[in-house]
Amino acid sequence: MQPIQWFDPESSTYTYLLIDETTRDAVLIDPVDTQLEHDLAALKEHNVRLNWILETHAHADHITSAGQLIEHTGAKAAVPAGCGIQSAARQLQDGDVIEFGGESIRAIHTPGHTAGSMSFLWRNNVFTGDTLLIDGCGRTDFQSGSADALYTSITERLFTLPPETLVWPAHDYRGRAHSSIGHERAHNSRLAHKTRAEFIAIMDALHLPKPRRIDEAVPANLWLGVQHHAGAVDDDAPKVAAGYAGDVSPELAWRWWQSGKAVFVDIRTQAEREWVGFVPDALHVAWKEWPGMAMNPEFDAQIRSVVDASGGKPLVMLCRSGVRSIAAAKRATELGLTAYNILEGFEGDPDAVAHRSSRGGWRYRGLPWRQN
Numbered sequence: 288m289q290p291i292q293w294f295d296p297e298s299s300t301y302t303y304l305l306i307d308e309t310t311r312d313a314v315l316i317d318p319v320d321t322q323l324e325h326d327l328a329a330l331k332e333h334n335v336r337l338n339w340i341l342e343t344h345a346h347a348d349h350i351t352s353a354g355q356l357i358e359h360t361g362a363k364a365a366v367p368a369g370c371g372i373q374s375a376a377r378q379l380q381d382g383d384v385i386e387f388g389g390e391s392i393r394a395i396h397t398p399g400h401t402a403g404s405m406s407f408l409w410r411n412n413v414f415t416g417d418t419l420l421i422d423g424c425g426r427t428d429f430q431s432g433s434a435d436a437l438y439t440s441i442t443e444r445l446f447t448l449p450p451e452t453l454v455w456p457a458h459d460y461r462g463r464a465h466s467s468i469g470h471e472r473a474h475n476s477r478l479a480h481k482t483r484a485e486f487i488a489i490m491d492a493l494h495l496p497k498p499r500r501i502d503e504a505v506p507a508n509l510w511l512g513v514q515h516h517a518g519a520v521d522d523d524a525p526k527v528a529a530g531y532a533g534d535v536s537p538e539l540a541w542r543w544w545q546s547g548k549a550v551f552v553d554i555r556t557q558a559e560r561e562w563v564g565f566v567p568d569a570l571h572v573a574w575k576e577w578p579g580m581a582m583n584p585e586f587d588a589q590i591r592s593v594v595d596a597s598g599g600k601p602l603v604m605l606c607r608s609g610v611r612s613i614a615a616a617k618r619a620t621e622l623g624l625t626a627y628n629i630l631e632g633f634e635g636d637p638d639a640v641a642h643r644s645s646r647g648g649w650r651y652r653g654l655p656w657r658q659n
Contacts, residue, residue, distance in 0.1 A: 298458075324530070399418060423476065551605070574615045603627045
């Protein structure tokens, strides 16, 4: 059994799907946001249930789709503990095991490209991220990189695996799909037969240009690809989006709702509404619910009923982080409805968190919300 490999041509990134053929449980490694629709279609095509999304590190050259996949599929994210990636269900330490169906994957801490970088061992396959590439390795000149640590990770951790172990990297720029530990140990141009000092000298002399998307990608990837819109958001017009009507600021959504132009739908769980606060008179159609944040099986019927009762008005959807509401807006669009996502969610903007006003109610971005 080999992994299923997908390629993103813009970032030259490989994504891997691992499947337990008996249970159809699955794991996805290093997904890319621009490939989200492809990945969702592929999961359906292979008839699998996505259990886990694994990240080898916080990428600098693309944005992960992990946060969106979590909301679409109900999967959980597992990430290296040393990378500072927030909101994942599990922070992995060296030697931790991820189980899916009857299969298991072991995490191997392989710092050097970044301090937290991990590789993942599954059967006779090792997914090396940017640590070990085919005839190369990841750069070490940013994100807490260290050529010395990378040399140790590769020579003392990866190269000690059986030589027939297949190497599946996060990137390749020459169309090569995989290699093997034995081949890389004997032929890798940066590492084979090189001393530690020689390797460090090679890495120090690279002088590579800064990754084009690093300033955008790293902050987003620290939140599983959910971008917190720190810049100004147009309060007067929707922002174009793929797969649904568009993104709107909280202010614009509020005005539409107050003027009767749109229906306000809160898709958070009932527990979140009771804990954080809820919008008075907004309609509640949960995308997921406790226990276990399971998908709401009645979502389609409930959201159709909302639109029918409102005379076909557009929907503006709110969640806590701004991720579930994207998934819900896309699903509503698939049902033939007009649906917008409210940017940032209820707690998405750290400078505009809801707070209790002197009059006893809750306010968010100057808009009235209440707890009970």
